[in-house]
Amino acid sequence: MAEDIDRYLRQDKLPHIWCPGCGHGTIMANMLRGFARSGLDQDKTVVVSGIGCSGRASGYLDFDTLHVTHGRALTFATGIKMANPELTVVVVTGDGDGAAIGGNHLIHACRRNIDIKVVLFNNSIYGMTAGQFSPMTPTGATATTAPYGNIDQNFDLCELTRSAGATFVARGAAQHPRQLIKIFQEGFAHRGLTFIEAITQCPVNYGRRNKLGGARDMLNWQKEHIINQKKYESLSAEERQDKTPSGILYQDEREEYTEKYEKIIATARGSEN
Amino acid sequence: MAEDIDRYLRQDKLPHIWCPGCGHGTIMANMLRGFARSGLDQDKTVVVSGIGCSGRASGYLDFDTLHVTHGRALTFATGIKMANPELTVVVVTGDGDGAAIGGNHLIHACRRNIDIKVVLFNNSIYGMTAGQFSPMTPTGATATTAPYGNIDQNFDLCELTRSAGATFVARGAAQHPRQLIKIFQEGFAHRGLTFIEAITQCPVNYGRRNKLGGARDMLNWQKEHIINQKKYESLSAEERQDKTPSGILYQDEREEYTEKYEKIIATARGSEN
Amino acid sequence: MVAKKGRVKVARPDWCKTCGICIEVCPVEVLELGKDRIQIIYLENCVGCENCELSCPDFVLKVVNEDEE
Amino acid sequence: MVAKKGRVKVARPDWCKTCGICIEVCPVEVLELGKDRIQIIYLENCVGCENCELSCPDFVLKVVNEDEE
Amino acid sequence: MKRKEIRLSGAGGQGMILAGIILAESSLFDPELYVVQTQSYGPESRGGASRAEVIVSREPIDYPKVVKADILVCLTAESLEKYGQEVAEGGVVIADDSFAGEDYIPPEGVDFYSLPIIAKAREEIGLEVTANMVALGAVDHFLSEIDSECLEQAIEKRVPGGTEEKNMAAFRAGQQLLAARV
C-alpha cells in the first residue's frame, strides 16, 4: 500500500485552493510519501515556502510551517537550520519564487551546501499572478507578458544548482509519481543542499493559453518528454533535443555547512581556554 | 608597441585610489588594451560599475560611465543595452558585487544572453569594506568575518555563468597580461553575454591577513596556480587539484537578446497592420 | 505472506475537483467522472496498481486492502 | 619593415606607488625602486618586452621606440 | 436618473465578471452615459464567490461601489444570502431557480424573480457557461438606460471568437425569460 500521508496534512485546511488538475497537489502528496519513508520526525521538521501557488503548500502541511516573502524562503530556512541543525528544513518554492526573484539565494545555499531540502515546483509559469512568463517558461511559448512569444531562454536548474555546489540534484515530474517518491526519499536521507526540481502542470495559466489541452494532456506531454536519465543517456544527441532527463542526476558527499560550523565553535571554544 | 590606452583614461582622475600593488589597475589597463584592439567606438561605449574597489574603475574610464548601487550594475546595464542596442555595454564588478549580492542579476543576464561584457575583478575578498570574506575567498582562508577560517565554499564562476547561459566565458589573471588582452579583445568582439573573470591580487586586505606576502608574491602565486586551459587539460586529476584553468573557456553563438527583441518589434508591428 | 489485493476507494469524495487525471492513469477501466466528483464504476476491474492514488492532486483516492472496506 | 627596438620609459613618474611589480616581471635588470618612485637604472639591458608596461597597475611605464625619446 | 447600480454575483467560473464588463462596455455606445465597473478579487475569486458591480449614470460617478443594488443577480445561494438584503427600494432581485425562493424574503418594495437561468443555458443553449449571458438578457429587461442593441454589440465584441452565436442565443433566451413572465 502507498504510504499514508493523512497525518502530515492539515485536513481542516483542505481541499486546497489549487485549480482542478494542477500538479502541485500530486507533487506535494508524493513529497509526503517520500517523507513518510524517510522516517524523519514530523515534530522536528520545518517547511518554509515563499509566495506563489506553490508557496501555499506550507499551509497544508502539518509541520512547523513558515510562509514568507516572495523568493526569500531559503534565507529564512538558512537561519532556521543554522540555529538548530537538528531540524529537517524543507523549502517549497516555485519556478518564479525560486529561480527568478530567489535565484541568488538558491545558488548561495547550494554553494554553502547547507542541509536544506529545496523542492521547486516547476510549472513553467507564474501561476499565482495569473500567467506571466517565468525563467522556466519555454522559449516561444506565450504568456500574459509575452504576448508575441517568449524570447527568454530557460535555466537548466539542475545544471545551475549543481554547478553552484548542490550535493544532491534531482528532477521528477507529476507524471512519474513513483520516481518522485524515490527521489524524495533519497533526498530526505541526503545530508547537504538537496535540490529537487519537480515538474508540474498548470493547466489554467500555462496550458490553456498555450493550447496544450487540459491536465491530462499536459501529463501525457510530460510522459513523452521527461524521461529517465538512464534512458536519456542512451539516446542520440538528436533524439535528446526535446527530452529532459529525470531521476537523481547528481549526488556527492561534500561536508555540510552546519557541521563545518560546529567545528568553528569547537575551535573558538578551544581558543578561549 | 602595446596599445596606447591614455585616450581611454580620465587622466585628471589619476592616480587611482587603489592601493600599491593592487591588481585592479593591471586588469583595467589590459581591458583597455583589448578594447583598443577591438576597434569599438569610445563614444558608443558605456561602462557601468557597482560598489567596491573594483567599482571605482568607472570613474577612471573615459566613456559614458555609471557608478550604481552595490551588486546591481547588470540591471542598469540591461536597461541601457535594451534601450539602445547599438551601444557597447561593459559592466565592471567585483567578486562581492557581482557574485554575492549581485549573483542573481549575473545568472539572469547570462540566461538572457544579452550582449553585455561583464568583467569581474576577482580579488578573493571584499576590498572596499576592508577584508570580509566573499563567495570567492578560498575555504580555510581568514578574513575579518572569518577569524577562524572561512568555511564557505567558492563558486566556480566560469562554470556557473556557463551553466546559466553565458555564451562567452573566460578567465584571466593580472599575472598574465597578454592572455588578458587577448581575452578582452575576443570578448569585445563577441555578441552575447560575455563573462570574464579577471583574477587580481588584493595585497592589503587579503594578502596581508593571509600572510601571502606582497603583491609580487601574490603574482607569483597566480603564475603557479592559474594556468592556461590547454595545459590544464593535459594534467592528471591530481595535478589539477590546486590549479585553475585560464583562457577562453567557452564560446557559443546563441542568438542575442536585443536581436530577438527586434524580432518581437517586427512581429508586433506586423500584427498591427 | 501473500500480499493482499488492493482496491481503490474514494476516500475524500468532497475534495475531488473532477480533473480526470485518475482516469487517465488508470490502466484498466475503473473510474468515471460524475457530476461533481469521481465515481468508481467497475471496481472489479481494479488491479490495485495505485496509479490513481499516486497521481490524484487532491488526495481523493486511496487503494486499500480488500478486507479493509 | 624591421621592428624598431622598444625601450622602457617612466611615462607617469608621479603615479608610481612603488609596488615593485615591474621589477618582478622584468626578465632582465632594468628597474629599481627609488624613494617614492620607480627608477630606470640599466636602460641598456631593456629588451623591450613590455612586461613592465603590461603589468604595472598604475600606468606608469611605457615601452616606446628608441627614436621616440 | 441619478445612478443605477447593478450587482452580478455567483461563483468563480460562472462568468459574472465578464458579464459585468460587457454591461459596462455596452455604455460606450451612449456618449452621455457614465459607467464604473468594479469586481471582487481575492482568494475567493479562485473557486469561491465572484462579484461584479456596474454603475451607470448620466452624471459623473463619485463613489464607485454599489451601495444598494437596483438590480441584483444571484447565481448561487451564497450570493443571494450575502447580498439579498442590500437592494434599493424599487429594485429587482433575479436569482437562479435551482436554489432560490426557498427561504429568501426580499426587502420591502423589491421585486423578486426566480428564473431558470442555468437550466436555460444548459438545456436550451447546451452550454452551462453561457448562464452569464442568460442573466444579462434578464437584466436587460430592467435596464432602460442601455439599449438592448448596445448590449448585443458589446457581447459580440467581448466573447471568445467562435462563441458569439451561442452567447447571443443565451442573451436572447434571458430576455425571453422575462418577456414571458412580466
Next chain:
Amino acid sequence: MKRKEIRLSGAGGQGMILAGIILAESSLFDPELYVVQTQSYGPESRGGASRAEVIVSREPIDYPKVVKADILVCLTAESLEKYGQEVAEGGVVIADDSFAGEDYIPPEGVDFYSLPIIAKAREEIGLEVTANMVALGAVDHFLSEIDSECLEQAIEKRVPGGTEEKNMAAFRAGQQLLAARV
C-alpha cells in the same frame, strides 16, 4: 581640568589612528578618567590624510570632537596647514621637522615644537613606521593627565606581537626629544 583635547594628524599609513587608540586606552588604568577617541574615516583614509582625536577629562564628555586642540601633532605639511590654527591658548603644536616651521605661525599663546620625529624613527629605531610612537612619546611630555607608565602598558598591549620592543624604544626616543628640549 575640564577636558584635554589631543589631535594627531598625518597621512594614511603613518599610524596616527593607532596612536590615538593607544592614547585612549592608556586612560583605562585610571578609573576616574573619561575618554573619547574619534578619527577621520573617508576616502582620505586610503593614502590621503588621516586624523585621530582623543579627549580626556575627569567629567563625562559631551561633545566628542576636538574643538580647539590642546595638543596637536602633525606629521605632514598638509595636516599642519589644515589644523595648525585650531589650537587652544596654552596649547602646543608638535610637528615633524622635515617640513615644519617654514611658514607656519602658531596662534597666540601656543607653543610650537618642530621635532625630528620621522628621522628618529627611521634612523634611531630603523623603522619609519614607528614615527607614531615617537610622536606619542613627545605627546606624553605634555600630558599630565596620563601616567607615562600607563601609556607604555597601552603600547605593549596594542602593537603587533614581536614589535613591542621597537615601539617602546620609539616611544622613549620621543620622550627624550622633549626632555632634551624643554
Next chain:
Amino acid sequence: MKNKAGEKIKEKEARTMLLQGDEAVVEGGLVAGASFFAGYPITPASEIAEGFAEKLPALGGKFIQMEDEIASMGCVIGASLAGEKAITATSGPGFSLKQENLGLGIMVEAPCVVVNVQRVGPSTGLPTSPSQGDVMQARWGTHGDHPIIALSPSTVKETIDLTIESFNMAEKYRIPVILLLDEIVGHMREKVRIPSPEEVEIVERKRPRLEDREEFYPYLETEDHIPPMPDYGQGFRYHSTGLFHDKTGFPRGKTEDARRLMDRLMAKIDENLDDIILLEDDLKGDEEIVVLSYGSTARSAISAVVRARQEGLKAGWVKLKTVWPFAEDFVADLADRVQEIIVPELNRGQLIGEVEKAACGRARISGIHRYDGTIIPPAEILAKIKEVG
C-alpha cells in the same frame, strides 16, 4: 536608428474606451511618450506590465520582464539615462524592494515613473485588497534625505492624466516620479477618452547640444537647478554616481559639495511647488468642515460632501492629486478658514500627520481610518461630518 515610442504614438488618435486604472497607466504612458517598461509581476499591478508588453513593441518601444523589482528599477534608470521615457510598476512588497535603487535614481537624476498600485500591507498583507498604506513610504522609503514627487489619481480618467503628468514632471525636473494608485482605482473600469498626444502638453528633458560638449558639466548648478541631460552614446562621456558629487559628476569628498548637491536636488522641487502641487476642490468660502482626501477615497468624500451640502451643512472637499510634496501652504490657509478638516484614508492615519503639521493647531483635524481591505463608504464620512459639524 533608435525607436522612440513617442514618435510613433502621435499617429494614434484619441478614442473612448472602457479601461481599468492599470490599463489607463499604459494608455496615459503611451500618450506621454513612454518607450520603455521594465517590471516584475505583482497583484494588483501586473496588468500594467501586461499592457506595456503588448503595446510597446508595436511602437518600437521596449518591454522587459526582469528577475525581480530591484532589477526592474535599475533597468528603468539605465534606460532613462540611455534616453528613454521609462516606467516600472509594482505594489507594496515590490515597492519596498525598489527603494535602494530609487535613491540612486534621485542622485543621478534619472527621469522615470514608478507606479505603486497599493494593496494592504505590511508584508504580503491582503494582496487583492485596496489600501493607501504606502503613502508615507513613498516619501521616506529610501534611506537618507531626498526630494520626491508622488501623484495619486482617484479615477481612471485622472489616472491617464496623472500618468502623463508623472512623465512630464519626471522629464522636467529630472527625477523619478511615483504614481500611487490604490487597488480600487487600479482595477476599476470606467469609460474614458484617451487623448491624442497633440491634445496634451508633452515635456521632453532638456538635452545639451553636442557642440557644447567641451564646456559640459552633467550636474551643473543652473538657474532652474536642472542640468541638461544627454543620452548615453551621444559623445558626452560623462560620469554619474550615487556618491555625493560636484557639477562634474565626480565625487570630491568635500562637505560643501554634499550640501550644495542636496540643496539643489531639493530646490528643484521646493521652488516649483506651484507647478507640482495639483489639487481640486469645491470650496465656496463658507465651509466649516472640509474633507481632504486623495485616491479612491476622494470619491467617497465627494459623494458624502455633496449629500452634506444637500442637507444644509457647510461642508466642502479637497482632493489632492499631488500627495508629495504635500500641499502645506494650502492646508495652512485652509486651517485658518475652517473649523475642522476630516481626513479619510485607507490606512491607520498617514497623510493626516502632514495635515496636522500644516494646520498647526489652527483647525481641528480628525481622521477616518480603514485598513482592512474594504473602502470607506460615503455614509461613514457623512456621519463624521454630522458628528463634528
Next chain:
Amino acid sequence: MKNKAGEKIKEKEARTMLLQGDEAVVEGGLVAGASFFAGYPITPASEIAEGFAEKLPALGGKFIQMEDEIASMGCVIGASLAGEKAITATSGPGFSLKQENLGLGIMVEAPCVVVNVQRVGPSTGLPTSPSQGDVMQARWGTHGDHPIIALSPSTVKETIDLTIESFNMAEKYRIPVILLLDEIVGHMREKVRIPSPEEVEIVERKRPRLEDREEFYPYLETEDHIPPMPDYGQGFRYHSTGLFHDKTGFPRGKTEDARRLMDRLMAKIDENLDDIILLEDDLKGDEEIVVLSYGSTARSAISAVVRARQEGLKAGWVKLKTVWPFAEDFVADLADRVQEIIVPELNRGQLIGEVEKAACGRARISGIHRYDGTIIPPAEILAKIKEVG
C-alpha cells in the same frame, strides 16, 4: 543539545574597556543573550559583524555572512523563530534592502534586533560620514501600516544599554527592534564598563508549555496582546505567514481578521508607551528654550545647553533614546511649558516634524540641520539658543 549563547555568557564578568560604538553593540548584545548574527558587510557597520563573527562561536552562538542584506534579514527572522536571540547590522543602503523582510518580521512577530549605523544618504551618499538621515525610514520604510520600535544611543555606554534594551523589548513585545546608531557613535571609542548579565534585567520571550499544545493558538489575542511563542521543533507545528491571519496563524480572508490583527500589533506598542519610551532630560521647570535631540547630536546639545545655563539663559535639554514610538505626550506637555523647542538633527529635518505635530502650535519649533557629513558643533546650537532666546 542546542547551545544558547545566553547561558554561556553568564560566566562572563563585568569589565571596563575602550570600545567603539559598533563593538558596544556586540558586547551589549552578548550581555542580552544574543546567540545569532546574520549580516552583510557595509561601512560603517561592518565592525559589528566582525565582532560577532569572533565572539559568538566561543559562546556556542552562530554567525553567518549572507549573500546580501535581504538574505540577512530573512535569516535572522528564521533563527528567531527557531528560538535564537538574533541580530543583524547594516547601514542605509542595506537598511533599504531589508525593508520588505522587516515587514514580514513584524507580521509573524519575530523578536530580533536590526542595527542601522547611519551614514549620509541617499544612495551611496557619503559612506564614511555620520548622519541621522534614516530616522523617518525607520518608521515608514516598509510598505503598509505597521508598529515599530527604534532606539538611538548617543554614547558608547548608551549603546551597550540600548542594545540590551533592544533585545529585551524585542523579546517582550515580539517585534523587530531597530537600533539606530550614527557613524559618530558607531566609530567613536569610549571607556565603558560592560556589565555582567547578572547586573541587568534580561527578558526572554514568553514560551507556551508543551502540555498546552492542543489548546495552542500561535497568534492568540491575549490580554497583553502578546501571544506566547514556541521554538520550531518543539512540537507545536504551527503556521506563520505574511498574509493577514487570525489567531490560528492561517489566513482566512475576512476583513475583521485583518483589522483585528493590525489593531493587536499596534496595541502591543501603544499600550506600553511608558515602558518603551526612554528619554533623559535636565529640565528644572524654568526653561524657556529646550533643545531636543537624539544620537550623537544630543552630545552637542547638552554641551551647548550647559554653556547657555552658565551664561544665564533659561535653557534645558531633552535626549530621546527611543525615537519610535515618538514621545508625543512628553513633547505636547513640554510645548505647553516652554517658548521654543530647538531640534538639531544630522538631516534636513526629520524628527522635527513629529515635534511640530505634538507641539501643535503651542511652542515655537526650530531646527538646526546638517546633511553634509559633518556634525553640529555645540557653538552652533548655543548661537541658536541665543538667537531665539
